[in-house]
Amino acid sequence: MSRSVLGVRRQVPVAFHGTGAGDGELAWGQRAIWQAMHWLGDGNHFFNLARTITVPAGRGMAEVCAALRQVVERTEGLRTRFPGYPDDPRQQLHPEGTLDLVVHEVAQAADVDSAAEELARRLRGQVFRHEQEWPLRVGVVCRQDVPARLVLVISHLCVDGAALRQLCGDIAAALAAGGLGGADQAEPDGSATGPLALAQAESDPAGQARSTAAMRHWRSALTATSHSIFDFPTVTPDDPRFAGLTLESAALAVAAEHIAGRLRVTSSSVLLTAIAALLGHYTAHDQVTLQIIAANRQPELRATVAPLAQNGMFTTSVAGSPFDAAVRKVLRSSLDCFRHSAYDPRDLAALLEQVRVQRGAHPDREAFFNDARPDGRWSALPQLDPTPENLSRLREDTRLAVTDRYERLGIKSFWAVHPMADRAVLHLQVDTAYVPVATALLLMRGVEEIVVRAVHEPLILADLEGLTGVRPVRREEGWSRTAAGWAHVPSVAALVAGCPRLAASAVFADGGEAGPLVAYAVLAEPGLTVEDLHAELCAAVGERTDAVTPGHYVLCDSAPPPGSPLGDWQRQPVLAAGSGRPPQ
Structure with a gap:
């Protein structure tokens, strides 16, 4: 075990005095993430989110505390506790309280970034006690009493990816202003976009009508396809059972952006087309279903610090199609998915039970896709003509590896595009009983192969085994x-x-x-x-x-x-x- 670089520890209390108080049901996005956290149980620290912010030069602890106080006072979600957690939580907004900062002094020779990483691991590895704890933990790494790094660990019950970016931006702006005001990005308490107001709006007739329409979409998708795309013989899983793989490829990003520009679609649709084609090929299903993580951030909600993301139901059939036509079809299906991705999770639970009884099978939804890039683009790709020769040279630098192992996840296949300016970072988590690691490696390489080839070839999504080496599953006698x-x-x-x-x-x-x-x-x-x-x-x-x-x-x-x-x-x-x- 490596030696800790964190030095003396002390606590610094930050008292806050905001406005507004109240109690109510969870908003839809909160309830959606709570269900996943509740399923994971004591391991739900997996959902804690960590970020590090560099403290501007010249800022002391007083300015750091003032900046945090300002943001907490203006952000309802940070002043919320959840009585009844973990079994039946409600949200309770508090006007005032105290946030304890964990401050560590490091030696002059210590690396502050390494110290911040270690502190983030410590704070992230503890389950939030939401019924009595604020959903934000803050650590400060100091050298000679001067704050250098601010470490934030936030519960997913308080933020999603977009909300976390907004929150970090608010804190960075407050730090830059020295905690003297100027963080106008944050929504003030009592706004129509706070978590309590969101929950109230979702329960009114317009909100309920939106949820009902979403359930019609879900029912249509669930009953038009197999109860699971993973309805085939399993194999002996690895130990630990779940694996995470990461592909880093500038070639994939350059090729996806080129195709997206040519077809006037998103690069996300290009990647999703290749993934859907390979999943359908591997599972021997013409019709493929995935849950897509949808941000659900309408213009009026872009600055809201609350979890709004929910799973949308996506279904498509691209087997045997020309790649360009398949991309356009996937885009249309994606948009339909996003239109129906905000709903009451209790309505979905009731629908899933109805479908289970009607079909006599569990409606398995454990294939996912999530494009986590903030704007869905790469901002610093190599500036070159995507000729076959140039793409081939870029592929020489592609890296693919098994990067994670997990004991328990609620997935069979989870594809994610991670933010990175100069290359595509594609992450895949698999249940090795259904997708062995050797197959997962081929699937990842296959996405790159399909997209790169589609830049210059009139690619047909057929004979994918010959193209990628991925063998379809076999359902034997019985x-x-x-x-x-x-x-x-x-x-x-x-x-x-x-x-x-x-x-x-x-x-x-x-x-x-x-x-x-x-x-x-x-x-x-x-x-x-x-x-x-x-x-x-x-x-x-x-x-x-x-x-x-x-x-x-x-x-x-x-x-x-x-x-x-x-x-x-x-x-x-x-x-x-x-x-x-x-x-x-």
Whole structure:
């Protein structure tokens, strides 16, 4: 373990006196991130966000404290606690309080940036106790009592990426002004864009209508595709199970910007097209669904320090399409996704339960895309003509590596474009049970290969195995396509057989006139209805991607011998039959 460069530690209290107080429900963006934090439990410090700000020369601790006081007093989210956290939080705005700064003195020879990084790791690695703690921790690295670096660790329950940039800008402006005013960028308390006001606006009729429209979009997307694009056999995962990979490529960025300019689209759409094509190819699905992280920052909300980002549902089919046409299609689908990306997460939870019962399968949504660049561009790319020769030379400097390992994440595939001025930084997190690291490396290289080739070739999104080396998954004997997607029939049969209220059962992939995936069963006790059986099997399926409930149930008075064919079951006296689903 490396030796700490942090020296003497002390606390400096900063008292603040703002205006406004109140209590209310979480806003939609707050509730969305709270759900993810609650799922992660004690590991949710993963969501803490850290930034370091250089303190301008000539500023002492008094000016640092004054600048922070000014920003906290003007920013409602920083004066908010969440009673009922972690299980059922509300937001409670406080007009006044005290923020304790953690101040470390470092030796003259110590590197202040290394000290700031160490302090950020310490502060970020602790879970916020939101019911009693402010959502902001501040550390100061000093040398000879002169502040050099300001370390901020902020809960994701208080900010998203855009809000964090706004907050850091507000603090930097206040520091530049010496804490004497001038941070006009921050929204004053009581504004129509504070978290409490947002929650109130979202609960009015216009807000509810917006959420309802978003749910229509989500329902259409969820029911038009497979319950999961990962409905295929898994492999033994790595330990730790989840991996993070990072690709750094100037060639990818130059090529994406060139195509975007040629087609008059965003470079984000270019990257997403290649990703969607490869995901569809690898999972053997023509229709691909991903959740896209949407900023949801309308012009009137651009300066709001609150989490507004939510997941939008994106679906597209680009297999076999010319690349340029696919990009335009992806852009249209993305815009439709963004139009319906603000909603009440409770409405989505209710919809997901309806879809789960109706389809008899967990609506898996664990493929993601997030373009985290503030303006969706690269500002300092190499200035050169993107000829094949120049792109080839740039690719010689491409770097790709496994950079992270995680014990637990709520994803199967998460693609992110990270901010970097002079190159594309593409990060991919995968569940190695579904996407082995060797495949993930090929997928990352494949994105670069597709986009670079599309600069000069009339690329068709077909035969991607030959182009990228990515092999599609294989569904061997026993897998069958159902109305909800692919399912492993022996696994479904085992689920049905495991129901304690059944004396005998059999599942057939082809049920004849009854359709695909039919279950025949004899009750172990009277009174069980087809609807009851379906509900129990939905619970048994849980979040599995290899199993769905049968599409049709037949409850019989008696059973033929074990292993009997479909015809023998069809000759048994029938007590009840049906899908078990509620009427649509």
